[in-house]
Amino acid sequence: xxxxxxxxxxxxxxxxxxxxxxxxxxxxxxxxxxxxxxxxxxxxxxxxxxxxxxxxxxxxxxxxxxxxxxxxxxxxxxxxxxxxxxxxxxxxxxxxxxxxxxxxxxxxxxxxxxxxxxxxxxxxxxxxxxxxxxxxxxxxxxxxxxxxxxxxxxxxxxxxxxxxxxxxxxxxxxxxxxxxxxxxxxxxxxxxxxxxxxxxxxxxxxxxxxxxxxxxxxxxxxxxxxxxxxxxxxxxxxxxxxxxxxxxxxxxxxxxxxxxxxxxxxxxxxxxxxxxxxxxxxxxxxxxxxxxxxxxxxxxxxxxxxxxxxxxxxxx
Amino acid sequence: xxxxxxxxxxxxxxxxxxxxxxxxxxxxxxxxxxxxxxxxxxxxxxxxxxxxxxxxxxxxxxxxxxxxxxxxxxxxxxxxxxxxxxxxxxxxxxxxxxxxxxxxxxxxxxxxxxxxxxxxxxxxxxxxxxxxxxxxxxxxxxxxxxxxxxxxxxxxxxxxxxxxxxxxxxxxxxxxxxxxxxxxxxxxxxxxxxxxxxxxxxxxxxxxxxxxxxxxxxxxxxxxxxxxxxxxxxxxxxxxxxxxxxxxxxxxxxxxxxxxxxxxxxxxxxxxxxxxxxxxxxxxxxxxxxxxxxxxxxxxxxxxxxxxxxxxxxxxxxxxxxxxxxxxxxxxxxxxxxxxxxxxxxxxxxxxxxxxxxxxxxxxxxxxxxxxxxxxxxxxxxxxxxxxxxxxxxxxxxxxxxxxxxxxxxxxxxxxxxxxxxxxxxxxxxxxxxxxxxxxxxxxxxxxxxxxxxxxxxxxxxxxxxxxxxxxxxxxxxxxxxxxxxxxxxxxxxx
Amino acid sequence: xxxxxxxxxxxxxxxxxxxxxxxxxxxxxxxxxxxxxxxxxxxxxxxxxxxxxxxxxxxxxxxxxxxxxxxxxxxxxxxxxxxxxxxxxxxxxxxxxxxxxxxxxxxxxxxxxxxxxxxxxxxxxxxxxxxxxxxxxxxxxx
Numbered sequence: 001x002x003x004x005x006x007x008x009x010x011x012x013x014x015x016x017x018x019x020x021x022x023x024x025x026x027x028x029x030x031x032x033x034x035x036x037x038x039x040x041x042x043x044x045x046x047x048x049x050x051x052x053x054x055x056x057x058x059x060x061x062x063x064x065x066x067x068x069x070x071x072x073x074x075x076x077x078x079x080x081x082x083x084x085x086x087x088x089x090x091x092x093x094x095x096x097x098x099x100x101x102x103x104x105x106x107x108x109x110x111x112x113x114x115x116x117x118x119x120x121x122x123x124x125x126x127x128x129x130x131x132x133x134x135x136x137x138x139x140x141x142x143x144x145x146x147x148x149x150x151x152x153x154x155x156x157x158x159x160x161x162x163x164x165x166x167x168x169x170x171x172x173x174x175x176x177x178x179x180x181x182x183x184x185x186x187x188x189x190x191x192x193x194x195x196x197x198x199x200x201x202x203x204x205x206x207x208x209x210x211x212x213x214x215x216x217x218x219x220x221x222x223x224x225x226x227x228x229x230x231x232x233x234x235x236x237x238x239x240x241x242x243x244x245x246x247x248x249x250x251x252x253x254x255x256x257x258x259x260x261x262x263x264x265x266x267x268x269x270x271x272x273x274x275x276x277x278x279x280x281x282x283x284x285x286x287x288x289x290x291x292x293x294x295x296x297x298x299x300x301x302x303x304x305x306x307x308x309x310x311x312x313x314x315x316x
Numbered sequence: 317x318x319x320x321x322x323x324x325x326x327x328x329x330x331x332x333x334x335x336x337x338x339x340x341x342x343x344x345x346x347x348x349x350x351x352x353x354x355x356x357x358x359x360x361x362x363x364x365x366x367x368x369x370x371x372x373x374x375x376x377x378x379x380x381x382x383x384x385x386x387x388x389x390x391x392x393x394x395x396x397x398x399x400x401x402x403x404x405x406x407x408x409x410x411x412x413x414x415x416x417x418x419x420x421x422x423x424x425x426x427x428x429x430x431x432x433x434x435x436x437x438x439x440x441x442x443x444x445x446x447x448x449x450x451x452x453x454x455x456x457x458x459x460x461x462x463x464x465x466x467x468x469x470x471x472x473x474x475x476x477x478x479x480x481x482x483x484x485x486x487x488x489x490x491x492x493x494x495x496x497x498x499x500x501x502x503x504x505x506x507x508x509x510x511x512x513x514x515x516x517x518x519x520x521x522x523x524x525x526x527x528x529x530x531x532x533x534x535x536x537x538x539x540x541x542x543x544x545x546x547x548x549x550x551x552x553x554x555x556x557x558x559x560x561x562x563x564x565x566x567x568x569x570x571x572x573x574x575x576x577x578x579x580x581x582x583x584x585x586x587x588x589x590x591x592x593x594x595x596x597x598x599x600x601x602x603x604x605x606x607x608x609x610x611x612x613x614x615x616x617x618x619x620x621x622x623x624x625x626x627x628x629x630x631x632x633x634x635x636x637x638x639x640x641x642x643x644x645x646x647x648x649x650x651x652x653x654x655x656x657x658x659x660x661x662x663x664x665x666x667x668x669x670x671x672x673x674x675x676x677x678x679x680x681x682x683x684x685x686x687x688x689x690x691x692x693x694x695x696x697x698x699x700x701x702x703x704x705x706x707x708x709x710x711x712x713x714x715x716x717x718x719x720x721x722x723x724x725x726x727x728x729x730x731x732x733x734x735x736x737x738x739x740x741x742x743x744x745x746x747x748x749x750x751x752x753x754x755x756x757x758x759x760x761x762x763x764x765x766x767x768x769x770x771x772x773x774x775x776x777x778x779x780x781x782x783x784x785x786x787x788x789x790x791x792x793x794x795x796x797x798x799x800x801x802x803x804x805x806x807x808x809x810x811x
Numbered sequence: 812x813x814x815x816x817x818x819x820x821x822x823x824x825x826x827x828x829x830x831x832x833x834x835x836x837x838x839x840x841x842x843x844x845x846x847x848x849x850x851x852x853x854x855x856x857x858x859x860x861x862x863x864x865x866x867x868x869x870x871x872x873x874x875x876x877x878x879x880x881x882x883x884x885x886x887x888x889x890x891x892x893x894x895x896x897x898x899x900x901x902x903x904x905x906x907x908x909x910x911x912x913x914x915x916x917x918x919x920x921x922x923x924x925x926x927x928x929x930x931x932x933x934x935x936x937x938x939x940x941x942x943x944x945x946x947x948x949x950x951x952x953x
Contacts, residue, residue: 009332011356015379015479018423022478024465028450028458036447040325040332042427044441047324050749072356102376105361114357119583122359122718125590128583159379159479203712205368205486206683212494254476255483255491260372262480271863273908278862281901282894291366292713294908299373310910311947 002035003173006062008083009041010069010076011103011142015159016094017041017068022162030166033173037062059086064172068093070100070303071143075136084149089172092145093165095158099264100303102158104142105295107307111140144303153178156235158262158300163240184266185231185250185259188239191221198224201280201289208256216249222258228290229258230297232279233272237263262300271306273297319343319745323752326759333764335755337738343745348735349586350727350759362717367396367686367708368486370717374704375480377721380423382480383416383471384697384722387554388704393486395573395691396708397684404677405488410554411669412474412481413695417553417662418508419467420698421655425515426460429652429760433523437530437757438750463511470504470666473497488681498676505666512663516633516656524653533740535648535733535758537604538563540594540611541620542725544696545569549623551661553696559621560594560611565644567621572694575703579720591728592720604732604739613700613725614762615654620644627668630661648733651761686712697722699763723764733758820874820940821949822849824933825864827857829887830922831879837926845930846937849877856880857918858891862902865916866909870948875915875940877932882920892920910947914939 009017021027037060038045048054057078065087071077084090095101106114115130145151155168171178198220204227211218222229231250239250252259265272276297280287290296298306323335333350340346358377362370371389375382387409394401401409427446435444435452443451450457471478475491483490493501524531541561546552560578561567570578581590582600593600593609601608611617620643625631634657641650669675686708693704700722707716737758741751826832832853838845854860857880868876878899880892899918906913917936921929 013376013379013382015376015382018379018468018479021423021427021461022465022468024469025458025462028461031447031450042447043445044753048322050441051321051747051752102373103356105373106357109357109360114360117360118357122581125581126583129585131583131585131588158376203366203368203686205685207490207681212492212678249476251477252482255481257372257476257482257485257490260482271866274863274866274905277901277905278898281862281898284897287901287904292364292369293904295361295365296369 002033003064004035004037004060004062005064005066006038006059006083006087007036007041007066008038008059008068008079010067010079011072011096011101012069013096013102014041016096019094019157019159019162020165023166024162026166030169034169057082059083062087064089064091064169066091066093067097067145070096070103071139071145071148072103073136073138077139077143077148080145080148089152090145090149091153091155091168092151093155094160095156095262095264095300097145097151098154098156099301099306100142100144101300104144104302104307105299107141107302108295108309110309111138141308142303147304154180154268156180156262156264157238161238161240164237181236182266183236185234185236185238185263188236188248189221189231189250189253190216190247191219191253192217193221194224199226201228201285202226203291204228204258210256215247216253219256222253227258228296230261230272230276231259233265233270233275233297234259234261235263235266260299261297264301272301318346321742321747321752323756326756333759335734335752335759337742337755339742339745343743345735345739345742348731348738350731350734359717359719362706363714365714367393367706367712367714368684370704370706370714371484371486372480372482374719377719379479381416381420381697381699381722383412384695384702385704386481386484387413388693388695388697388702390484390486390693391555391695392691392693392704392706393684395693396689396706396712397486397687397691398689399487399682399684401488402677402679402682404492404674405680405682407669407672407675408474408489408491408493408680409484411666411675412471412484413554414662414665414669415467415470415474415505415508417698418512418659418666419464419471421659421662422460422464422467422511422515424698424763425519425652425655425659426464429757429763432753432757432760433519433527433652437754441749441753444753459511459514463508463515466504466508466511470501470508473501485681487684490681492678492680493676495676498670502667502670505663505670509660509663509667512656512660513629516660519653519656527649530754530757531647531649534754535737535761536646537607537648537729537732537736538646539607539729539732540597541617541644542611542613542701543618543621544572544694544701545622546626550626551618551622551624551658553618553658553662555695558694558701561617561621561644563644563646572701572703573692573705575692575694575720576705576718581720581724587727589727590724592725593728600728602728602732602735604736607728607732610728610732611725612729612762613722614651614698615658616645616648616651617700618696619654619657625657625661627661627664629664630657633657633660648729648758649761651763655763686710699723700725723762726762726764730759730762730764733762818941818945820848820937820945821872822875822877822933822936822940823868823873824849824851824877824879825854825857825860826851826879826921827881827887827892828853828855830881830885831857831919831929833923834879834921834925834929837923838929839926841926843926843930845933848937848940849933856886856888856891857895858886858888858893860895860898862898862905865902866905869906869911869915869946870909872949874946874949875917875936877917877919877936879919879921879929879932882922885922912943914943915946 059082065083092098120127168178239248319339321337326333336349338347374385374389468478475481475483544556546556557569597609688710690707703720705718737755886892
């Protein structure tokens, strides 16, 4: 019997949905084993009946539920709860669902700060009251899915690796376990590491040194070149490839750019800011050269209280 | 007996919206609202970051058109640092833009809007989708999936990461193109071009003729248009001057960093999404019979403002299109036709750029030094003119950000088109699922990207089409928030 | 431990086995008085206390942390205390990132013979934390 799948998207950019399409032609074969019962991005199933006369938000029963995006407003909280109630297995798709993602950078600010920036301080906007009434009210911050309901499976990444989604779906169909490796991006990175401490850290305002014609094994580790790279504190997975013969290289490194941590921490409860600052200082590097630490190390993982407005201190 | 019809959520669009339609006592459409229910706040949390990191942060405004945000941000960075990328760096950015456009337009036409035409607007909702197309015509389905995926693989080769890219950097492009990769890309680009030729032929022969009446009438409104043109007036999606065309077809050009003299954003209490309008045209009004200040962006607008297209096949298609429908074209469903002409243009452009010997040059990036400055970056995103405007302090840390994205420009027109469509289709209180889907088709034609549009705080757009009686009674509400509104009011805000 | 009206901070002191812990011992055997707010954790070397541990301590219940090692040049493992010093720079920066006052973390060199100095440093630390109040991360049930 086909596996019934429901998919929802909350505070999203749509990248994870496109990433599912990036499975490419093999997707067509996977699709034959799945029966989609609800998926607003591609299908016309509605919440309150097809002509909107229902009064209860209705999501069909499914074997597998997938949610992308974090939870930002009341409506999304209800949808998340409805998905949990109707789905046997619930998957958090992508870093927003797993850890809040980039929208959770907003967790550094209070809701009032956000509103006044958007509706009152924007140079091209006529100052106005915050919309209300027919639009769902925002929650105080961005939540990861598992802060609202229990989650069975996490597929991190911004966006996810298509290979990993295919693997997860296949393992669900075959009823084999799917687990994330507790390994770092560096474990999959082919670049050359010369010695423990490298060049002083500088802002990435010019090119890294690399050998365009040779393999990436010829390039010296970006961190050693003095370019801050979050590989050491980021979970491996982005280097997987389904392209035949293609080398396995982390995606940003393929662009000669440093990792920024989009797969989240190596362990769910690790703190990349502290881990990385600890490692840099232990290696004798000048940690003062690392700019904008809080937002940089928590860029994709601001939910679960990792980012919040700083506690206000009494004036002294 | 006033009544409210709600469409929630609006499906097969990118993001969250609801439609509310209010019917009057006689059952006719009195009032409609397309509400956008999400807001994310990028303009707030981009402040305080090192400006060179923004091209990697703003991509998450939209995962469907991340390249547009990436490139607009890189161009704003160039302006902040006061540099011009070397010719090869610029060409690589343009190539990525062209490839991203092909992928994006295939996605919209076949996956999102297409099912209404291929399967029919009155097909059962459970098969009126790309999966239904796959069932009905497996060969077509396979071809579509492959062609879209080709674009994404090409971007993977060009930059490593095809969604949320990282390689457009201040001063150029971080990854030069190796000869061996160019050869692989050239054959892939050729395959995409073949598909583009097939797609436009298929649509012109097998799809558009069957829906002549819908295309003529559904959601048709009269507005001005905004788009980017090159120095010679031809269509340009990466760089150029902005051209603003009035409904009568007269046009004027201005530099994109002057946008704030021309465009103002209006806020309505029932939507998180703002309503931009042209300051000089008078006080904002969405009255469909007498709109004021309203202009449209995206494919229909770009083909209206451009004098010509620089690639031969697309130029020929443009000539035929103009001959049949005139200039400017106001019919909303023609967005889809215009989209396929742009698909062809971008596929041709990608082939051309890959044939250019300069594309494999090694000089792709100039180093930059932080300084205090203001920088505006502007590109044509698939959904319309995209403007990123940043300011920095002496250290190159961001002090202010203003963004106007493609779909936001179309917010008022989308609302007007829905209003027009609802009024045409619903009378005496009679409506069904097909009629409501046709109203959604008017929205889908704009290919709204509500994630982009709601970069402001959290990501949902509530589309409400409210059908209200002349005497003020609500007849029907088409909405994607619907009963939740009442639930919201019942529940105290959490925590 | 809380008094009727006063704030009694909870301070964790990581002391190296070879110098600072012996210094604490000396303070005790010399019957020197210092406030009971300090809890000592004995570690082999100040250089083995990872910043993770300090930040965890500060965000999970302590109002202040003090790390004590041998004077530079005296380290039993040659340069463990210099590593601690490097890490302390990172910890100072991270206090900012976590919205904590700089006074909540201190690095001090205390030798085995400096019993009085140990008592004095601990007294100062407790006074200073009393001055700035409880950590914003601490939720006191009592």
